[in-house]
Amino acid sequence: MIELQKIISVLEGVETLNFKNVLVKGIAYHTDRVEEGYIFVCIKGYQTDGHLYAQKAASKGALVLIVEDFIEGIAIPQVKVSNSRKALAQISAYFYGYPSKDMVMIGVTGTNGKTTTTFLIDRVLQKAYGKTGLIGTVIVKNGDSYIPAELTTPESLDLQRYLWEMKENNIKYTTMEVSSSGLDLNRVDTIDYKIAVVNNISRDHIDLHGSFENYVNAKKKLVRNLKADSVAILNGDCTETLNFGIETIAPKITFGIKNPFTSVVAESIDLSKSETSYKLKVNETLVFDGREIQPQEFEVKLKIMGLHNVYNSLVAATVGLIMGVDVADIQKALYEFRGVERRFQLIYNDEFKIIDDHFANPGNIRITLDTIKKMNYSQFLLVYAIRGSRGVTVNSENARVIAENKELFGLKNIILTTSNDYVGKKDIVTDDELNCVVKILEEGGIKTQIYPTLAEGVKRAIDLAQKDSLILLGGCQGMDFGAKIALDYIYQKIVSRQKLSVKTLKELKDKIYEPLKDRVAGI
Ligand SMILES: CC(=O)N[C@H]1[C@@H](OP(=O)(O)OP(=O)(O)OC[C@H]2O[C@@H](n3ccc(=O)[nH]c3=O)[C@H](O)[C@@H]2O)O[C@H](CO)[C@@H](O)[C@@H]1O[C@H](C)C(=O)N[C@@H](C)C(=O)N[C@H](CCC(=O)O)C(=O)O
Numbered sequence: 001m002i003e004l005q006k007i008i009s010v011l012e013g014v015e016t017l018n019f020k021n022v023l024v025k026g027i028a029y030h031t032d033r034v035e036e037g038y039i040f041v042c043i044k045g046y047q048t049d050g051h052l053y054a055q056k057a058a059s060k061g062a063l064v065l066i067v068e069d070f071i072e073g074i075a076i077p078q079v080k081v082s083n084s085r086k087a088l089a090q091i092s093a094y095f096y097g098y099p100s101k102d103m104v105m106i107g108v109t110g111t112n113g114k115t116t117t118t119f120l121i122d123r124v125l126q127k128a129y130g131k132t133g134l135i136g137t138v139i140v141k142n143g144d145s146y147i148p149a150e151l152t153t154p155e156s157l158d159l160q161r162y163l164w165e166m167k168e169n170n171i172k173y174t175t176m177e178v179s180s181s182g183l184d185l186n187r188v189d190t191i192d193y194k195i196a197v198v199n200n201i202s203r204d205h206i207d208l209h210g211s212f213e214n215y216v217n218a219k220k221k222l223v224r225n226l227k228a229d230s231v232a233i234l235n236g237d238c239t240e241t242l243n244f245g246i247e248t249i250a251p252k253i254t255f256g257i258k259n260p261f262t263s264v265v266a267e268s269i270d271l272s273k274s275e276t277s278y279k280l281k282v283n284e285t286l287v288f289d290g291r292e293i294q295p296q297e298f299e300v301k302l303k304i305m306g307l308h309n310v311y312n313s314l315v316a317a318t319v320g321l322i323m324g325v326d327v328a329d330i331q332k333a334l335y336e337f338r339g340v341e342r343r344f345q346l347i348y349n350d351e352f353k354i355i356d357d358h359f360a361n362p363g364n365i366r367i368t369l370d371t372i373k374k375m376n377y378s379q380f381l382l383v384y385a386i387r388g389s390r391g392v393t394v395n396s397e398n399a400r401v402i403a404e405n406k407e408l409f410g411l412k413n414i415i416l417t418t419s420n421d422y423v424g425k426k427d428i429v430t431d432d433e434l435n436c437v438v439k440i441l442e443e444g445g446i447k448t449q450i451y452p453t454l455a456e457g458v459k460r461a462i463d464l465a466q467k468d469s470l471i472l473l474g475g476c477q478g479m480d481f482g483a484k485i486a487l488d489y490i491y492q493k494i495v496s497r498q499k500l501s502v503k504t505l506k507e508l509k510d511k512i513y514e515p516l517k518d519r520v521a522g523i
């Protein structure tokens, strides 16, 4: 229990009403989580206003309200601040004893690749140091245990609690995804990142931020807040990302594959097989935390495919190098990693291949198609599930990138579907969303086959597949519905073609569903 006076001493310019120095047991920003003796922080949100729930919070036992406007008729102490989200971040960090100060915090932002890159970095650090923390879109991992994540970057209160739990578990290295919303909505205020990574910047989340400029500006907060003894790791092939360099006083390390003058570069990249390989070259002496890493080169091999994963693994290797991890451990950790679900995930690799990918924004679509161009296959089939609820602008931008890559698509080998048979009401694809995609593809000279349900679309692609075809399940496929439909259908087809004994049937089932067994394969 902490005195209210002490907690609010970390806030600037507060005004109080009915002040009493009560003892505080906890903090909540949602009424559902309020308990006796808690502070309730009233946040003016996008959907509703937390101030409207103050009475309910008080009746559940809240002892104090943090408000942006005093609320009449509630007798408990009220502390008025100019920004409740900011205040939530500050009091949460104080309440949990600033746990991040005892850890090396690594923050990864960027439009694409945050999840994969954080998993890869975590793998490298885990190999070297044993217990590590990882926070992102898929999971929150504290050493050996993990829970599914609610957001990419948790709300500040939850984030501080996770970090406190990690500190209690003696975790010294935590890697986390830092989303634009996380930065914009003060979720990571008070966290000092020792290493900040900016993977790449392209258009995304315009619906959340209002404009691309606002989105980029939100992301820049990550490097702006770095101290001089930290480091910014920037993608040297992406001009938008390189611009982040002038926003920070921290030293910079660049990585890339196109610009041979980046600090760390990947050369001789081979994407033609089911495994990826390249030569990592450190072009200059890297200095971090009193360590000097001399120019050198070594081989990197990956089980995960795709040009984007060359970038993601370059970042992880760079973090490993500057953290003093042995090259052999870096190589092993990167090679052992089997990928994260729906991130260019190879889910079937037999007479033909099936890859499952988000395919969600222009950057992600472009790099996925660029990778596909470098692969060997007899025929490429794209099952593209349009994103419901994202609107015409987002869907048109995505369709334009597909149309720019016309050379990949022969006659009618884009199968357009919706996931209306699987998603909830709010994600149903509207006629406008479907029509804008069809129009852009047709204007770009690409013909499509349209199937209203995901099940029909996926099955059609499998029926069309020939030896060495490559099927990409891209777009909104729910969590893994597209993958499940595909594997179920392949299983049924094989079973109906052959007379199999129970033992071989089981073997077949195990083999086919293997990639889905452990969907968070990074663990
Ligand atoms: C768009 C967005 O970021 N929304 C976040 C925002 O919600 P909001 O402003 O709409 O909140 P609201 O529903 O209006 O409620 C206002 C306040 O009243 C409280 N309330 C509300 C109802 C009630 O019964 N009782 C109650 O106390 C709420 O807890 C909240 O404090 O603040 C909430 C509390 O902090 C977040 O949970 C919520 O994330 C929602 C769930 C979400 O989907 N966010 C996504 C868009 C997001 O943040 N994504 C990024 C990745 C995307 C990127 O790269 O930027 C991420 O980091 O996950």
Ligand SMILES: Nc1ncnc2c1ncn2[C@@H]1O[C@H](COP(=O)(O)OP(=O)(O)OP(=O)(O)O)[C@@H](O)[C@H]1O
Pocket: 110, 111, 112, 113, 114, 115, 116, 117, 137, 152, 177, 199, 200, 308, 309, 311, 312, 342, 343, 344, 357, 358, 359, 363, 364, 365, 367, 368
């Ligand atoms: N470095 C990269 N550059 C461009 N695209 C990438 C990169 N890494 C991954 N991608 C693409 O983005 C998709 C999502 O990858 P990942 O989940 O790692 O990114 P993310 O930024 O965390 O996105 P999300 O928050 O949706 O999980 C991948 O399937 C892949 O197609």
